[in-house]
Amino acid sequence: MNQPLTLQIEHLNQFYGARQVLFDIDLHIQQGMFGLLGRNGAGKTTLMKTLVTLLPVRKGEVRIDGVLIKQVNKIREMVGYLPQEFTMYGSMTVKGAMEYLALLSELPHATIKRRVPELLDKVNLVEHQHKKVKALSGGMKRRLGIAQALLHDPKLLIVDEPTAGLDPEERVRFRNLLSELAEERIVILSTHIVGDIEATCEHIAIMHEGRLLFTGTVQQLLQAAAGKVYTVTVSRDQVQLWKQGYTVTGMMMQGNSCELRLLSDAPINEAASIVEPNIEDAYMWQLGLHQGG
Ligand SMILES: Nc1ncnc2c1ncn2[C@@H]1O[C@H](COP(=O)(O)OP(=O)(O)OP(=O)(O)O)[C@@H](O)[C@H]1O
Incomplete structure (x- = not known):
């Protein structure tokens, strides 16, 4: 019934x-x-x-x-x-x-x-x-x-x-x-x-x-972006350059440096750490896949 x-x-x-x-x-x-x-x-x-x-x-x-x-x-x-x-x-x-x-x-x-x-x-x-x-x-x-x-x-x-x-x-x-x-x-x-x-x-x-x-x-969406989200600390004057190269999903200014949260399919450099995706990262990742980014 x-x-x-x-x-x-x-x-x-x-x-x-x-x-x-x-x-x-x-x-x-x-x-x-x-x-x-x-x-x-x-x-x-x-x-x-x-x-x-x-x-x-x-x-x-x-x-x-x-x-x-x-x-x-x-x-x-x-x-x-x-x-x-x-x-x-x-x-x-x-x-x-x-x-x-x-x-x-x-x-x-x-x-x-x-x-x-x-x-x-x-x-x-x-x-x-x-x-x-x-x-x-x-x-x-x-x-x-x-x-x-x-x-x-x-x-x-x-x-x-x-x-x-x-x-x-x-x-x-x-x-x-x-x-x-x-x-x-x-x-x-x-x-x-x-x-x-x-x-x-x-x-x-x-x-x-x-x-x-x-x-x-939501779990599957997060899963699809696992291993693709990094944080890296760069100097303030490099931020624009990084933004041109990657999809940046978060930025936190700390004095003269800035912690960027970004998406990448390939490893970035030794200083970057992989972090757990949040739903915003995962959403942006899907958009990026579609746009061939
Ligand atoms: N009455 C209409 N005549 C012609 N095109 C329309 C009409 N209404 C929407 N569109 C177009 O259809 C596409 C989808 O619009 P729709 O409103 O469904 O999107 P949306 O995701 O709901 O966005 P929003 O939150 O801005 O309403 C857009 O390109 C929009 O310009």
């Missing part, structure tokens, strides 16, 4: 007019939290919009829990979406806006009465429910965004760049909320912030220029 949820994306190509922006995307995602990492313009939003049926699939196949994405009405009942630029009725109260959206989603009255308070509680906004939406902080607005995306209890929740502009405390709180929600559904978190992924996702994909560069676990 309780089969694990799956999202299957096969040979997905996506276009804006004649311009192709996604190339042969193959992804199988299971229940839990999944991180989609990539620079601005990598194609993350396009993929998210495709999954929530805002863009039609012209080439390839997508199934959510076995249901083909072409069954738009069915799919819309299964997905919840918090877009990057999320705005809500600013002069309504938090509770009022939720109820209004629930009405627009044609939820039955009895369900609205039960679910709106439940969701406000889940996202920790009960004490702010009578405030106007425009008076909420950035973090609270995002949490309200999540609450509205959960109104119809979706099996797949998609959150696009949710922590941009949040302070560190709000960011942690928001990530924890997503982890909780992923206990009973698939949550896809799209971000260019490596730390968001590291803290929450076991499985990840890296996108670059419309293609998947990597899919696997």
Whole structure:
């Protein structure tokens, strides 16, 4: 009865007019939290919009829990979406806006009465429910965004760049909320912030220029960069030279010298030490592989 949820994306190509922006995307995602990492313009939003049926699939196949994405009405009942630029009725109260959206989603009255308070509680906004939406902080607005995306209890929740502009405390709180929600559904978190992924996702994909560069676990990503990350101390005036020769992932100035953290496929020199990759190094390593660096 309780089969694990799956999202299957096969040979997905996506276009804006004649311009192709996604190339042969193959992804199988299971229940839990999944991180989609990539620079601005990598194609993350396009993929998210495709999954929530805002863009039609012209080439390839997508199934959510076995249901083909072409069954738009069915799919819309299964997905919840918090877009990057999320705005809500600013002069309504938090509770009022939720109820209004629930009405627009044609939820039955009895369900609205039960679910709106439940969701406000889940996202920790009960004490702010009578405030106007425009008076909420950035973090609270995002949490309200999540609450509205959960109104119809979706099996797949998609959150696009949710922590941009949040302070560190709000960011942690928001990530924890997503982890909780992923206990009973698939949550896809799209971000260019490596730390968001590291803290929450076991499985990840890296996108670059419309293609998947990597899919696997965070552990596998780190493993792929093992033995490729070095630290070396150089004098300040040599820093530029080193930056031209290597991908530098960290710099720490110490008086007249500087400790560089850098990526290299081959040993550098006796003074350089190999260190454990962190996720940022590992991400940069994948980008470098793609660019032939
Ligand atoms: N409506 C559109 N029409 C034409 N091209 C578009 C459109 N939206 C996005 N693109 C292009 O598609 C590519 C992928 O953009 P997309 O927004 O999916 O990337 P992203 O990884 O989500 O980046 P960001 O975080 O900046 O939104 C980019 O080259 C972008 O310029």
